[in-house]
Every structure is written in C-alpha cells, then in structure tokens.
Amino acid sequence: MTTINPRLAHGLSFVTKVLISICLLANMLGWFIPEAAEIIARNITNLHTEPIKLTTRALVLGWLISTFQLGLLTLGFWAMATVFERFAQGDNLHPDIGKYVQRFGKTLLLFGMLSPFMRTLLALAITLDNPQGQHFLIISFASTDIVVVLVGILLVMLGYALQQAALVAEENRQIV
Amino acid sequence: MPIIVNLDVMLAKRKMRSKELAERIDITEQNISLLKSGKVKGIRFETLEKICQVLDCQPGDLLVFEPEVESQ
Numbered sequence: 001m002t003t004i005n006p007r008l009a010h011g012l013s014f015v016t017k018v019l020i021s022i023c024l025l026a027n028m029l030g031w032f033i034p035e036a037a038e039i040i041a042r043n044i045t046n047l048h049t050e051p052i053k054l055t056t057r058a059l060v061l062g063w064l065i066s067t068f069q070l071g072l073l074t075l076g077f078w079a080m081a082t083v084f085e086r087f088a089q090g091d092n093l094h095p096d097i098g099k100y101v102q103r104f105g106k107t108l109l110l111f112g113m114l115s116p117f118m119r120t121l122l123a124l125a126i127t128l129d130n131p132q133g134q135h136f137l138i139i140s141f142a143s144t145d146i147v148v149v150l151v152g153i154l155l156v157m158l159g160y161a162l163q164q165a166a167l168v169a170e171e172n173r174q175i176v
Numbered sequence: 177m178p179i180i181v182n183l184d185v186m187l188a189k190r191k192m193r194s195k196e197l198a199e200r201i202d203i204t205e206q207n208i209s210l211l212k213s214g215k216v217k218g219i220r221f222e223t224l225e226k227i228c229q230v231l232d233c234q235p236g237d238l239l240v241f242e243p244e245v246e247s248q
Contacts, residue, residue: 171217174216174217174218175216175217175218175219175220176203176207176208176210176211176216176218176219176220176223
C-alpha cells in the first residue's frame, strides 16, 4: 500500500495551522482599522454605495459576527490539520481520519448555511447607527454558499465512508 | 468461541516449533501465536492451505467445532 509522504503531510498540517492563525489575526486587525473595516464590511454585505456608519459599536458587532463565522471555519481547518497529522503518522486508515473529515464537512456545511444570515446580521450591524430609515436588511444567496454546502455534504459522506473503511481495515487486521 | 484451533496439537505431533512454521508459511510468529490462542476473527484460505501443506494435515485437523454448553 502506498503511503502519503510524511513530510508533505506534516508540512500541510503546519501550513493549515499558520493559515488559520493569519485569518484570525487579519480578521481582528481588519475590523479595528476603520478604513480596512469599511472595505471588509462593504465587500461581505455587497453594500458598495449605500451609506454605512462604522461606529465603535458597529465595528465590535461586525468583528463578533465575522469572528463567529471564522471560528466555524477554524474548527473545520483544525480538523483538517489533524487529518494531515494522522497521514504523517503513516496510518492512512486511522479511525480518527473519518471522524475529522466528517467534522470538517460539518463545519463547511454550517458555514455555507449560515453565510446568508451572517450577511444579513452584518448589514444590520454596520447600518445600526445610520439615521432612521437608512437601516439595511439584506437577504442574499451566493452561488459559493451552495457550493460550500454541497462540498460540506460530500465531505460528511466521505468521512462516514472512511470510518466504515477503517472498521473493515481493523477487522482485516484480526484475520491471519 | 465454539471453533477451537488445534494448531498447537498439530505442531506438537509434527514436532515443529511455531517459529519454523511462521518462517515456512511466511507470516509473523505473533500471528501464529494469536492463531494458536484463538484470538483471531478469521483465517484466510491461503494461510490455512499453507499450514495444511507444511504440517501435512487437513483443515479439520486444525479447526474443530465444539458447541457451547449452556450453564444451568
């Protein structure tokens, strides 16, 4: 049986963790630099020309909302890093691999499903301090949300298949 | 388990050590030991064939079915 190069798997695990940290840091910095926050907020919500008022309250709310969403992805990517670590150990059919692939799939699924609501909440947050009548309630579905949900479902199923494969492999180990 | 593995009996009859059998049928001594103690879930036909060939016996000499007696 061919195994995955342990160095490559270790490297991928490390890169994933570094990426997670960079994303979390960039998210925090982005929301606390007002110019950057405006770009982020407008891009996420697609409110490109509408008036928005980024008060401290709006910034903190925006940061909390995007951190929640990013937190979900962090959990997923952490699970992915663990999968790479298991591969690095050389055990391609470790029972944990299916479990972590499923976890990654579930977080993607949740991320994709929550994205439209997060955009709605974010739009409300950044227009919260606008004058009366200029609050925005946006409802938007992006094709990427659907793709993310479908990939999430696929990964959950693949994770289940891997768990079953690990059980079969374990049973085969007990046959001489 | 009602299937009893009589490999140790056959090995004694043929005056062969587990190590030698393991070498001749190309499996680990640890697996022979697990097989002797019945701590395996199954045995491949391939392994059974090799053991029978080396020990010059039939599968029935190695595996015996003994129904479990219900305790009253």
